[in-house]
Amino acid sequence: MKILFAVDILDGIVVHGYKGERSVYKPLDWGIARSVVPHEYISEMGIKYPYLADLDRIEGKGDNDDAILACNGVDTAYLNRGARSPSDRMDVSWIKNVVSTETCRGKIPEYTDFDYFSIVVKDGKAIPDGGEPSKLLREVSDYGFEGYIILNLSSVGAEDSMGGLDIERLRDCCGSELFYGGGVTGMDDLYRLKDAGFDGAIIATAVHKGKIPLEIVKRGELC
Numbered sequence: 001m002k003i004l005f006a007v008d009i010l011d012g013i014v015v016h017g018y019k020g021e022r023s024v025y026k027p028l029d030w031g032i033a034r035s036v037v038p039h040e041y042i043s044e045m046g047i048k049y050p051y052l053a054d055l056d057r058i059e060g061k062g063d064n065d066d067a068i069l070a071c072n073g074v075d076t077a078y079l080n081r082g083a084r085s086p087s088d089r090m091d092v093s094w095i096k097n098v099v100s101t102e103t104c105r106g107k108i109p110e111y112t113d114f115d116y117f118s119i120v121v122k123d124g125k126a127i128p129d130g131g132e133p134s135k136l137l138r139e140v141s142d143y144g145f146e147g148y149i150i151l152n153l154s155s156v157g158a159e160d161s162m163g164g165l166d167i168e169r170l171r172d173c174c175g176s177e178l179f180y181g182g183g184v185t186g187m188d189d190l191y192r193l194k195d196a197g198f199d200g201a202i203i204a205t206a207v208h209k210g211k212i213p214l215e216i217v218k219r220g221e222l223c
Contacts, residue, residue: 155183
């Protein structure tokens with residue numbers, strides 16, 4: 001199972017995400033890395049597969065394009081830059097573009113030039129429409145994206161063992177590559193995701209708190 005490491009970028013620096021409450025996000029200056037400059041942070045930690053979230057663009061308040069492009073020393077980065085139209089894809093060879101339900105407008109098939117489709121979940125419901133995540137995942141799983149992501153926003157940074165989501169049911173709804181992020185507390189949660197058949201997990205807080213070894217992030221894989 002692939003291991004992605006969440007890097008939330010706000011005003012050009014790395015911040016600690018917590019339950020999607022972005023107004024209270026603060027610089028991640030207490031973790032393993034000494035720097036909060038995104039490319040320095042990634043290099044210092046040896047992150048193989050960063051999952052970059054441009055929070056300014058997601059919130060519609062500017063962008064962090066320069067900070068993102070400075071991260072070009074990685075093998076592959078996954079990027080959610082708050083796409084609101086199909087033209088918002090960042091056409092860079094080392095970036096996998098992610099479009100999410102939180103920001104995309106129009107019909108989902110218009111975004112199939114993006115690599116991944118992310119269903120953002122808050123309080124157990126897909127946002128912004130409040131539908132069942134499993135139903136939406138089943139509906140979009142044949143649209144031709146390289147893969148899909150379940151991002152449990154209300155569990156981000158909360159260390160709540162994925163917030164009680166039925167991840168096995170979600171896996172059963174999708175025959176394509178599927179990643180999960182949000183509330184992964186430790187190794188038991190990672191192995192649960194792997195045993196359920198997920199292809200990747202997005203983690204961060206548990207690594208900074210020593211509950212998941214950094215070596216797994218450097219390797220980019222849970223064997």
